[in-house]
Amino acid sequence: MDDNGFSFNIAVVGLGLIGGSYAKALRELKPKKLYGIDLNESSLLKAKKMGIIDEGFTDGSVILKEADLVIIALYPEDTVKFIKDNVCNFKDGAVITDTCGVKQMIVEEALSFLPETVEFVGAHPMAGKESQGFDTASKDLFKNSNYIITPHKENSEKSINLIEKMAKAIGCKSVVRVDIEEHDNIISYTSQLPHVIAVALMDSDICKDAIDLFIGGSFRDATRVAAINEKLWTQLFSLNSDRLVYEIEKFQEALNKIKRAIKSQDKSDLEDIFKDAAQRKRMML
Amino acid sequence: MDDNGFSFNIAVVGLGLIGGSYAKALRELKPKKLYGIDLNESSLLKAKKMGIIDEGFTDGSVILKEADLVIIALYPEDTVKFIKDNVCNFKDGAVITDTCGVKQMIVEEALSFLPETVEFVGAHPMAGKESQGFDTASKDLFKNSNYIITPHKENSEKSINLIEKMAKAIGCKSVVRVDIEEHDNIISYTSQLPHVIAVALMDSDICKDAIDLFIGGSFRDATRVAAINEKLWTQLFSLNSDRLVYEIEKFQEALNKIKRAIKSQDKSDLEDIFKDAAQRKRMML
Structure with missing residues (x-):
């Protein structure tokens, strides 16, 4: 991670409204590589063609080993399942975050599966709109919104700071830390x-x-x-x-x-x- | 009542948000005379100074005898009280209407007090905003709104038509007749x-x-x-x-x-x- 702050590899999991908006907003930050993971191949192709992602994958088996930051933008149950299914695929030292609107179950489940070599930082971006899918995603979705981070006791200041910095960089107005409960x-x-x-x-x-x-x-x-x-x-x-x-x-x-x-x-x-x-x-x- | 359709005398009772908006919108229709009745003398003075009303009165004792159309824009209980207190003041042949958001009690009470020489047409203009008082009233309040008339069995077609015509003239999009219940x-x-x-x-x-x-x-x-x-x-x-x-x-x-x-x-x-x-x-x- 060099001085511009984002020259490392980022993987966005799920290129729907939320994940697609992350990808579009993160592209502007010029990460070293930006990867997309989605079951829907046409979303991956579209995102690659638009220059939003460098490469798309239908699962995490290959590419997660390269990702320094992983943003999981899936529904709550799929978020837990993705973590569980990829426990052995994450890169040592990677920071993983999520976007779920409930936090206690997600954080507990994530911590119960993940090895100590990766760090999970729970987060809830308070942004959205009443539409779904990559086509409705926008790099401006997070502009002026609130971003809530729910640290747990095993989180390092460094990893929380990384998520804070990212949230501000994609346009959030307030980034706050709130107790999970x-x-x-x-x-x-x-x-x-x-x-x-x-x-x-x-x-x-x-x-x-x-x-x-x-x-x-x-x-x-x-x-x-x-x-x-x-x-x-x-x-x-x-x-x-x-x-x-x-x-x-x-x-x-x-x-x-x-x-x-x-x-x-x-x-x-x-x-x-x-x-x-x-x-x-x-x-x- | 000549051909322009509104060259008769109109009295608006209550110059708050709703009544004030009626007065401002009705002024554009060039009625013969437009009177305001309100307990608040400063609203009356302001309305007269602005040329909205021809004359203001703090009660109906004198001027109701001149009014062909009376629009009561008061709270429900005050609407009933105004009718009761002025039973003997209305002009023979006058049409009286109201603006209350509930209709059965209002219509029943009005009919129980009023003599046969005047006609009451219940109505509910579906317009408003979250402010009060003459200063926030606007001639455009009714633009594109719905106007509900709740006829009772003693209403004449002529009187209902008069209220319909007025509602359309002040800008309402839909004017409909609905059963009171x-x-x-x-x-x-x-x-x-x-x-x-x-x-x-x-x-x-x-x-x-x-x-x-x-x-x-x-x-x-x-x-x-x-x-x-x-x-x-x-x-x-x-x-x-x-x-x-x-x-x-x-x-x-x-x-x-x-x-x-x-x-x-x-x-x-x-x-x-x-x-x-x-x-x-x-x-x-």
């Missing part, structure tokens, strides 16, 4: 719960002809993420199920409190609940 | 329930330092309307409480179904729920 707690509230709600809101048979005329901003906003990627979110929810169930139940209590006030026509109680919510929302803006 | 049923799902959810979502003590970093689009969207106007929404919820409680309970069942699937780690069940939601959402887009 705290990450999974907060994410269950700020991301998983709103997705559960959006899905639950669509489960209604009020779909009469005139309904479009009645849909204002509040409904459209609350259901924006209801066109959910079912495989990804099933995995994310399952891997964080205890925390998510806890947050759903807290939300259910809050909902019951409002329902009781509406049912009992307790106007001063309702006004107090609304004032509290409005105040919290304004503080968050 | 259907309006209140659908609105409890498409507008009131998302507001309840946004408020319930804010009722959490996860407000640690790092939370801003974890807030993505899904949370921001689902809570956009949480900075709620507590007096208005308390009235809207209270006046439609049975229907809203019914919708909350249907939503609670949907939420429980998802929670059970997460708890039991039933992945195929979760994927099915997500596929259904995604399909409904895509059909709605």
Whole structure:
């Protein structure tokens, strides 16, 4: 690794929206070599033809031995499987990172498989959009987004710094270190719960002809993420199920409190609940 | 009423965001006279100075006798109170309309007070923004929005047509007639329930330092309307409480179904729920 900071070999695993965006953004940093690993050969060919990757591979057996930094941009279960399947393929001294939206299970599984000669740094880039595949990937996907690194006790400062430096170099605004459990707690509230709600809101048979005329901003906003990627979110929810169930139940209590006030026509109680919510929302803006 | 269609006297009651926007938009239609009625004298003065209204009044006792069309843009309870207090002041043959987000109670109350010499046409302009007061009112507020008229069996075609024509003239895209009960049923799902959810979502003590970093689009969207106007929404919820409680309970069942699937780690069940939601959402887009 010389002075420009990125003249080493990088492998990106999975060239979908997220991995493809990493590859496109990392290409700008002029790494020594940039490799793509994906089961989809046409994505590999396209990426090579565009000059995004130097070479593409359908598995890690050959090329991981050359990779100093490995970015795994797969769904959670596939991330764990890729690590497990390639335990003997990683280069000594390599740093491996991931992009999963839940961290405790991923980090625990990764550490349980990996030898001491390679280091795993868990990370969650808070970037995305509602599309899939290499074609929708963009080198600007990470611009101004937050990048959360969840160090564990065996991580070295040097490896964490490497991921931090990379996250900043691809455009992230804030790169922060957060405790693994705290990450999974907060994410269950700020991301998983709103997705559960959006899905639950669509489960209604009020779909009469005139309904479009009645849909204002509040409904459209609350259901924006209801066109959910079912495989990804099933995995994310399952891997964080205890925390998510806890947050759903807290939300259910809050909902019951409002329902009781509406049912009992307790106007001063309702006004107090609304004032509290409005105040919290304004503080968050 | 001559050929240009609006050369008669109009009174707008309440010069807040909605009423102020009516006044500004109606001024463009060159009515014979445009009057404003508001308790707030400074709004009246401002509107008169800007040439929006011809004259302002702090109550309806004098001027309602001159008004052929009265648009009441007050909160629901104040709308009913205004009608009740001015039963003897309306001009014979006048058409009175309102702007409330719930209709059954408003229409029933209005009809119970009003003499046969005036006609009440219930309406719900689906326009608004998260601000209050005359200063934030705009003649363009209704542009491209939906305007719902909820006729009752005593309405004449002529009066309904008048409100339709006015709604189109101030810029509404769709002006439709909907059964009163259907309006209140659908609105409890498409507008009131998302507001309840946004408020319930804010009722959490996860407000640690790092939370801003974890807030993505899904949370921001689902809570956009949480900075709620507590007096208005308390009235809207209270006046439609049975229907809203019914919708909350249907939503609670949907939420429980998802929670059970997460708890039991039933992945195929979760994927099915997500596929259904995604399909409904895509059909709605």
